Amino acid sequence: xxxxxxxxxxxxxxxxxxxxxxxxxxxxxxxxxxxxxxxxxxxxxxxxxxxxxxxxxxxxxxxxxxxxxxxxxxxxxxxxxxxxxxxxxxxxxxxxxxxxxxxxxxxxxxxxxxxxxxxxxxxxxxxxxxxxxxxxxxxxxxxxxxxxxxxxxxxxxxxxxxxxxxxxxxxxxxxxxxxxxxxxxxxx
Numbered sequence: 147x148x149x150x151x152x153x154x155x156x157x158x159x160x161x162x163x164x165x166x167x168x169x170x171x172x173x174x175x176x177x178x179x180x181x182x183x184x185x186x187x188x189x190x191x192x193x194x195x196x197x198x199x200x201x202x203x204x205x206x207x208x209x210x211x212x213x214x215x216x217x218x219x220x221x222x223x224x225x226x227x228x229x230x231x232x233x234x235x236x237x238x239x240x241x242x243x244x245x246x247x248x249x250x251x252x253x254x255x256x257x258x259x260x261x262x263x264x265x266x267x268x269x270x271x272x273x274x275x276x277x278x279x280x281x282x283x284x285x286x287x288x289x290x291x292x293x294x295x296x297x298x299x300x301x302x303x304x305x306x307x308x309x310x311x312x313x314x315x316x317x318x319x320x321x322x323x324x325x326x327x328x329x330x331x332x333x334x
Contacts, residue, residue: 152230157221160237161214164264167202168210185260186245188252197245203262205304213264220271227278240270240316247312261306266313273317277325 171184183193186200204210224233244266252261276287 149228149230149233150225153225153228153233154221156230156234156237157217157224160264161217164202164204164210164214167199168204171203185262186249186252187260188249188257190249197249200262201241201245201264201267204264205262209263213268216268216271217264220268220275223275224271236270236274236320237267239320240313241267243316244270244309244313247316248306248309251308251312259306261309263306263309265306266309266316269310269313270317270320271313273314273319274321274325275317277318277321 167184171181175181183195184199184203186196190196190200204213228236248261248266251257252259279287
């Protein structure tokens with residue numbers, strides 16, 4: 147099986163995990179205490195599984211639809227620039243780092259909120275992709291992204307913008323560490 151198919155299967159598996167997690171959390175779960183396993187907050191060290199599960203849980207149907215649509219659309223681009231191994235490494239690196247950054251933001255600013263969703267690691271994908279664009283496209287896409295986030299915040303929709311920012315920074319950093327300064331025949 148070639149890398150493109152493996153990457154596609156991997157991304158479809160991630161979509162599947164997110165959907166199963168969403169259905170379980172919102173429709174099958176009868177234990178309110180279990181819900182806390184799916185939420186990242188400043189007390190997550192007391193329940194370490196939340197570091198993993200929070201990245202696969204979503205607040206509502208529009209939340210999961212937007213995130214999974216982005217992952218579905220990003221699959222084609224990823225399969226063109228990454229090998230399967232590098233795609234899996236990028237996923238786990240972006241997932242872990244964006245989750246840890248968000249956790250340290252929650253603890254550092256003593257924020258008493260819960261964070262959930264794939265947005266952190268998905269914005270790492272976005273940050274990486276934007277670095278591949280030409281300079282004028284990068285600026286245009288960042289401005290569009292900022293306008294959308296400001297509009298969402300002004301509409302009173304509760305999003306963890308710092309999770310998006312953390313993921314974005316991880317993706318851009320990954321690009322500069324592993325792509326920008328590599329020879330053309332060793333692109334990651």
